[in-house]
Structures are given as C-alpha cells and as structure tokens.
Amino acid sequence: MPQGQSTPDAATGPAKSCLPFRRPPVAKDRVLIIVPAYNEAGALPALLESLSTLCPECDVVVIDDGSTDNTRQSVSGTARVVSLPCNVGIGGAVQTGLQIALKENYDYAVQVDGDGQHPPEELGKLLRVARDSDSDLVVGSRFRAAGGFKSTAVRRIGIRLFAWMLSHICGTPITDPTSGFRVMSRRAIAILAKRYSEDFPEVEAIVQVRRAGLRITEAPVRMAERVTGKSSIGSVKSLLYMLKVPLAILMSLLRKPEET
Numbered sequence: 001m002p003q004g005q006s007t008p009d010a011a012t013g014p015a016k017s018c019l020p021f022r023r024p025p026v027a028k029d030r031v032l033i034i035v036p037a038y039n040e041a042g043a044l045p046a047l048l049e050s051l052s053t054l055c056p057e058c059d060v061v062v063i064d065d066g067s068t069d070n071t072r073q074s075v076s077g078t079a080r081v082v083s084l085p086c087n088v089g090i091g092g093a094v095q096t097g098l099q100i101a102l103k104e105n106y107d108y109a110v111q112v113d114g115d116g117q118h119p120p121e122e123l124g125k126l127l128r129v130a131r132d133s134d135s136d137l138v139v140g141s142r143f144r145a146a147g148g149f150k151s152t153a154v155r156r157i158g159i160r161l162f163a164w165m166l167s168h169i170c171g172t173p174i175t176d177p178t179s180g181f182r183v184m185s186r187r188a189i190a191i192l193a194k195r196y197s198e199d200f201p202e203v204e205a206i207v208q209v210r211r212a213g214l215r216i217t218e219a220p221v222r223m224a225e226r227v228t229g230k231s232s233i234g235s236v237k238s239l240l241y242m243l244k245v246p247l248a249i250l251m252s253l254l255r256k257p258e259e260t
Helices: 044-054 089-103 120-133 153-170 186-194 201-211 235-254
Strands: 031-037 059-064 080-083 108-111 137-141 182-185 216-220
Touching: 031 044, 031 089, 044 059, 044 120, 059 089, 080 089, 089 108, 089 186, 089 201, 108 120, 108 186, 120 137, 120 182, 120 216, 137 201, 153 201, 153 235, 182 186, 186 201, 201 216, 201 235
Parallel strands: 031 059, 031 108, 059 080, 137 216
Antiparallel strands: 108 182, 137 182
C-alpha cells in the first residue's frame, strides 16, 4: 500500500509514457519481477505479455496469493508461478518473491502489481534510476509525473499525511509512500526478505530500508486504473488505514534496525 501531491486527477484509463520507451540497457544485472496477484486472472495475461515484450531480459515470478479464481491457469506456460495455500495479503506475497530473489542471487527485485495499475513501459525508467543512482529502493511516484491515475480523494489525503511523516523521518522527499511500483537492490532484498510488514508493507518498507542506512530515491511514473475488479480498500477502510499507518510507523521506529 509508499508525491507535488496536489496534482489533479487526470482522465482514467491505461497510462502511457509521455516519452518514447527505451528498454533498460542490457547489463550483467539479474532482475526478478515479482507480481503479487489475488484473483487477477482478467488482468495478468496482458500484463505478462507486455513484460515479456518490453523487458525480455528480466525474469518474472507470479505469486498467486491463494486466489479463488483461475489466476494460476491464466498464466500457465507464460510465467513462473508460486501458489500460496491461502491468502496471506500483499505483504506476505511480496516477501515470498523477495525470498526467491535472495535465494537465487538476483541483483534487483521489481514489484509490479498484478491488477494492471503499473504500466510495464514505465518499468525501464525505474531500473535506469536504480542503476544510475546506486539507490537501494527506488519508488515509482505517480505524484511526480503528469497525467495518469492518482487514486481517490480520501486515499490522496492519507498519502499526503504519510508522505509528510516519512519525508521527515527519512530526511529525503517522499511523495508516494504507498506506491507498490518499486525496485529493490540486493541490499534491500536481503533486509526485506527477512521481515516484511503484513499490514502496511509499502510504507513500513521505506522506514526499514532507511533505518538500515540504505538510500531511497523516487522516480516519476504514470499509473493506470486497475484493469479488472476493484480495490479491497474502500472509503471506510481508507479512513481506518489513515489511523493505523502512523501507529505502524511508530512501531517500526521502535524496532531494532535491520543489519545490512
């Protein structure tokens, strides 16, 4: 669930980069794209096809988070799939992917949500920033880019609050702390594979990485509305989320920092 945050909502629909897409340079770096998915059979085939076309040098693993639809069958033969026996939530699904990235010695792990909100054409931009800046966590920010889907008004209020808190805690501008579109270095993978929040993973991961002394950077990206289905976080849950996240951040600050 973790920027100029006053950018007005643009028309909905699939987001396209305003600049011609350039594939990330072929390098010796090994990249694993982690796609957490819960009942995303309708969105996954097109997403995986785009990832295969735009990022052919990257490996992909779909973490089927206890789906009750035919998520696994919809991607059979097109990507590696790890099916969890029950729904553990986005945090547990992403951590599963990070443990794979750690065990198999990947240089970078990229989280791309399975609902179609993270356009594959923007992924190369995040990888270039990670490589060029030597950052350990590169968060794609929808609030640093013009156009694209910005989420609901209630959620944007919460995002502004979390961004203000994390910017002060981390000592660097954070504008989109709930963005799940992000790249993690080998150092960040090692930390987050050991402990990754179940409830508010995107926000707490930023705190974890920063307290471990690692570098965080944001990169402007466009996002789209989910392709199918609807978010599990409605208006009421969004309000509860706004109340719980500051407490979760406080608890993260009280824990002993992870060692790199």
